[in-house]
Amino acid sequence: MSEDTRFGLDKKVRLLGPLPLDSGGELAPVDLAYETYGDLNADASNAVLICHALTMDQYVASKHPLTGKGGWWTDMVGPGKPVDTDRHFVICANVIGSCMGSSGPATINPATEKPWGMDFPVLTIADMVRAQALLLDHLGIERLHAVIGGSMGGMQAINWTTLYPDRVKSAVIVASAARHSAQNIAFHEVGRQAIMADPRWRGGSYYADDDPPSSGLAVARMAAHITYLSEAGLTEKFGRRLQDRDSKTFGFDADFQVESYLRHQGISFVDRFDANSYLYITRAMDYFDLAEAHGGTLANAFKGSKTRFCLISFDTDWLYPTSESRTIVHALNAAGAAASFVELSSAFGHDSFLLANPEMNRIVDGFLKAGESL
Amino acid sequence: MSKLRPDLQIIADNISPNARVLDIGCGDGALMAALRDQKQVDARGLEIDPANVASAVSKGLSVVQGDADTDLSAYPDASFDYAILSQTLQTTHRPDQIVNELLRIGKQAFVSFPNFAHWRVRMSLLIGGRMPVTRLLPQTWYDTPNIHHVTIDDFRALVRDGELKQEGQWFLTGDKQTGRGLANLLAEHAVFLLRR
Numbered sequence: 001m002s003e004d005t006r007f008g009l010d011k012k013v014r015l016l017g018p019l020p021l022d023s024g025g026e027l028a029p030v031d032l033a034y035e036t037y038g039d040l041n042a043d044a045s046n047a048v049l050i051c052h053a054l055t056m057d058q059y060v061a062s063k064h065p066l067t068g069k070g071g072w073w074t075d076m077v078g079p080g081k082p083v084d085t086d087r088h089f090v091i092c093a094n095v096i097g098s099c100m101g102s103s104g105p106a107t108i109n110p111a112t113e114k115p116w117g118m119d120f121p122v123l124t125i126a127d128m129v130r131a132q133a134l135l136l137d138h139l140g141i142e143r144l145h146a147v148i149g150g151s152m153g154g155m156q157a158i159n160w161t162t163l164y165p166d167r168v169k170s171a172v173i174v175a176s177a178a179r180h181s182a183q184n185i186a187f188h189e190v191g192r193q194a195i196m197a198d199p200r201w202r203g204g205s206y207y208a209d210d211d212p213p214s215s216g217l218a219v220a221r222m223a224a225h226i227t228y229l230s231e232a233g234l235t236e237k238f239g240r241r242l243q244d245r246d247s248k249t250f251g252f253d254a255d256f257q258v259e260s261y262l263r264h265q266g267i268s269f270v271d272r273f274d275a276n277s278y279l280y281i282t283r284a285m286d287y288f289d290l291a292e293a294h295g296g297t298l299a300n301a302f303k304g305s306k307t308r309f310c311l312i313s314f315d316t317d318w319l320y321p322t323s324e325s326r327t328i329v330h331a332l333n334a335a336g337a338a339a340s341f342v343e344l345s346s347a348f349g350h351d352s353f354l355l356a357n358p359e360m361n362r363i364v365d366g367f368l369k370a371g372e373s374l
Numbered sequence: 375m376s377k378l379r380p381d382l383q384i385i386a387d388n389i390s391p392n393a394r395v396l397d398i399g400c401g402d403g404a405l406m407a408a409l410r411d412q413k414q415v416d417a418r419g420l421e422i423d424p425a426n427v428a429s430a431v432s433k434g435l436s437v438v439q440g441d442a443d444t445d446l447s448a449y450p451d452a453s454f455d456y457a458i459l460s461q462t463l464q465t466t467h468r469p470d471q472i473v474n475e476l477l478r479i480g481k482q483a484f485v486s487f488p489n490f491a492h493w494r495v496r497m498s499l500l501i502g503g504r505m506p507v508t509r510l511l512p513q514t515w516y517d518t519p520n521i522h523h524v525t526i527d528d529f530r531a532l533v534r535d536g537e538l539k540q541e542g543q544w545f546l547t548g549d550k551q552t553g554r555g556l557a558n559l560l561a562e563h564a565v566f567l568l569r570r
Contacts, residue, residue, distance in 0.1 A: 310431065329438050330448035338418070341438040342427040363431045370434020 008035040008062030015134050022124040032135050033101025034058050034093035038085040047141045048083050050092040051149030051156035054281050057100040060092040066272045075356040082365035093135055095128040097280040105276035118204035125155045125288045129163055143167050150174035150353040155288050162301045170308040170371040175317050175353040177324035179289035187227050188282040191220030195275045204276050217275040218266030225265045230316040230349030298331035310367040311341040314352040380549045381486040384565045393455040398442050399462030403430030443467045446475040460486040464520040477570045486565040491525035491558045526558040542567035
């Protein structure tokens with residue numbers, strides 16, 4: 001198989017497309033940046049597609065080129081892990097609309113030979129999935145052993161099972177939902193308004209002079225980051241403790257540790273993420289409503305499905321609460337699909353899915369292994 | 375293959391191969407795994423305890439975390455050949471409604487429960503004057519999940535009043551099957567197979 005011994009390989013492909021989009025337009029060509037780990041077996045039956053969340057990327061188990069940090073899900077993906085790179089051929093592609101090498105607002109519009117900016121077409125989760133399907137065609141993979149994702153990655157994973165039911169044997173959907181709730185849309189709108197209120201945003205045309213709306217993007221990230229945590233988690237981590245000082249300053253410096261932490265999250269985020277991508281991807285999530293595309297009844301989406309489903313939620317996740325997963329489970333039960341579901345306990349809110357969790361690993365490991373003997 | 379609990383073994387012995395089965399209160403999935411491995415049954419489970427669900431799912435079983443009192447309505451009518459409720463009836467809020475749900479979802483239903491009229495239970499209350507704590511009902515009155523204790527005769531009355539058909543009945547004392555005579559006094563545990 002491959003002689004390249006690097007873990008990840010940092011691949012990139014330009015596919016001619018065209019990719020028809022839900023908005024009515026199309027995208028061509030389609031650039032996709034992706035990582036692969038492990039080797040595809042002879043009958044191409046061991047492929048596992050990992051779908052990433054809003055601000056994540058293809059570096060699920062390998063070093064991020066900008067931050068130098070390790071992969072974002074190394075507890076789940078790697079040699080001997082539930083998604084076992086010794087056993088599986090693992091693919092993780094940067095979603096279209098994002099900014100780590102796949103087609104997005106910061107990439108070049110072939111018609112103008114300038115960055116797309118806000119001329120980039122508005123995308124949906126289904127568009128992201130269809131782009132991933134093009135990549136699988138390119139890689140010669142007809143059917144996935146499994147598609148796995150958390151949060152927005154879970155939306156893609158579940159959309160995979162309805163757009164390409166015959167191409168997905170098993171689906172793992174973690175801390176996710178079949179539709180974006182009003183509350184989630186509301187939080188996203190705060191983030192988008194923060195970006196667009198930054199005078200440097202300039203209608204999205206900020207690429208030429210390399211002066212992006214970093215303040216707006218940082219505020220968007222800070223607000224969003226709160227939704228990824230839980231009150232208990234914040235209290236445990238920071239409480240009302242002061243940051244590097246013995247008393248309050250009676251000013252507007254970051255007196256509290258939690259302020260300092262959020263500011264750090266905001267500032268470090270802008271170094272690795274494009275503000276326009278943040279607008280496009282949050283929009284795609286807001287538009288996501290799987291029932292809407294099936295006559296308003298979610299169960300219709302899974303009628304006749306042969307896919308095995310495994311859903312996991314976390315008890316302190318108030319962004320994608322257990323009730324959202326349960327809605328999917330009820331629809332799967334109504335459709336007679338093979339479904340597993342468990343709510344796990346963790347103090348860390350929505351972010352729990354990214355953290356080491358032995359129980360989650362045990363479930364995903366057993367679920368994937370059982371699928372291999374079918 | 376580890377040995378099944380005796381009431382589960384009775385259920386397993388009486389399920390036809392290749393059936394579609396919903397096991398409500400499936401625990402760690404022992405019965406489901408046995409049915410899958412021995413009778414090629416398409417088994418699905420519902421279980422309230424997350425640790426049990428995790429164990430079942432890690433065995434490759436399709437089990438969802440949920441509550442018989444609230445999560446049965448999602449299952450379509452007659453979507454399973456059998457619905458199974460083992461040692462769970464007495465923990466539900468409305469056992470009569472649950473039995474109706476079982477026979478809506480399943481063409482037939484197995485129900486197993488500990489018999490609260492077993493002589494040892496009666497003696498415990500009569501002589502000791504305390505709520506009985508037995509092998510099958512090991513919790514004290516304040517921490518027991520068993521909120522609707524039921525006797526074999528109570529259950530028979532429920533079947534009769536609901537105009538349900540009884541397709542089979544089995545009784546256990548210790549881990550051994552016993553006869554039907556004086557079952558309400560002598561049996562620790564009962565298994566019924568019902569149909570509408």
